[in-house]
Amino acid sequence: MPPKAARLNPDALSSSSETQLRSRPKLLKQSLHLTTLWCLQCFRTSLRDWDSGMPFEPNCWIDTAAPKLCRRCSTTHGKCDSLPRGIRGHGFELMALLEFAKQFWANDEGGFGRVDGADFLWTNEVIEDMSHAINDLCTAFDNLVKTHGKAHMLTGNPSDASHAQYVLYGEAKTVYSAWCNAREHMISSNSTYTSDLPRKYASRATEHLRLRVGEEAYTHWAVAICAFHNASKSAFEDDQENDQESDLTSFDEVFPLELPEL
Numbered sequence: 435m436p437p438k439a440a441r442l443n444p445d446a447l448s449s450s451s452e453t454q455l456r457s458r459p460k461l462l463k464q465s466l467h468l469t470t471l472w473c474l475q476c477f478r479t480s481l482r483d484w485d486s487g488m489p490f491e492p493n494c495w496i497d498t499a500a501p502k503l504c505r506r507c508s509t510t511h512g513k514c515d516s517l518p519r520g521i522r523g524h525g526f527e528l529m530a531l532l533e534f535a536k537q538f539w540a541n542d543e544g545g546f547g548r549v550d551g552a553d554f555l556w557t558n559e560v561i562e563d564m565s566h567a568i569n570d571l572c573t574a575f576d577n578l579v580k581t582h583g584k585a586h587m588l589t590g591n592p593s594d595a596s597h598a599q600y601v602l603y604g605e606a607k608t609v610y611s612a613w614c615n616a617r618e619h620m621i622s623s624n625s626t627y628t629s630d631l632p633r634k635y636a637s638r639a640t641e642h643l644r645l646r647v648g649e650e651a652y653t654h655w656a657v658a659i660c661a662f663h664n665a666s667k668s669a670f671e672d673d674q675e676n677d678q679e680s681d682l683t684s685f686d687e688v689f690p691l692e693l694p695e696l
């Protein structure tokens with residue numbers, strides 16, 4: 435190890451240490467899966483292309499060497515929109531439900547999906563019903579995002595806008611940012627952490643901004659959560675009727691979200 439003065443002052447490093455530093459790669463080039471910070475473009479594309487053979491998850495990757503846009507949006511030279519800050523908590527609610535729903539795609543090899551000759555643990559009917567439930571849930575979530583964006587004038591592409599539109603877009607962003615700041619007090623800071631992923635995401639949902647009851651698109655999203663709850667509850671109850679040996683687990687103990695009041 436070089437003397438302390440040399441460690442603090444890079445100019446004082448010996449020439450061999452300098453060569454070692456120069457030859458070291460600046461940043462490891464790799465692709466990372468954005469499991470919760472996925473972009474809206476990848477979310478929509480993944481939903482459209484989902485064949486329900488595997489659990490649904492947004493397929494959004496980012497290269498560490500060029501992390502400005504995700505890999506897909508870099509290729510398409512399109513927009514790469516993240517979830518607006520004012521509804522990020524609802525994004526975690528969606529993630530909690532998608533993680534919870536993965537169990538319906540569990541196979542008898544301990545993995546997910548019908549791969550390498552493995553069979554699903556749940557019936558095809560349950561998987562089909564849950565595929566519809568996930569499609570409906572994700573569509574409702576996308577409607578929430580679009581309605582929220584329109585309500586706060588966050589839509590549009592500033593790169594093709596006229597100067598006047600560009601100024602308006604900038605003003606809308608500033609007003610939106612102030613709107614979000616004024617709501618920060620609504621966020622709970624005493625959530626508990628757990629290694630159970632659906633519950634962890636449910637807890638994260640309380641740490642980010644969400645809409646208030648009655649605000650634009652809130653009711654539609656709340657109804658979608660309840661409909662998803664009912665669809666997965668039916669699947670659990672049907673399974674327990676068929677399996678005499680299974681414990682009668684209370685479904686509401688395993689469902690990760692508190693149901694919204696309608």
Ligand SMILES: [Zn+2]
Nearest residue numbers: 473476494504
């Ligand atoms: Zn993406």
Ligand SMILES: [Zn+2]
Nearest residue numbers: 473504507514
């Ligand atoms: Zn993107």
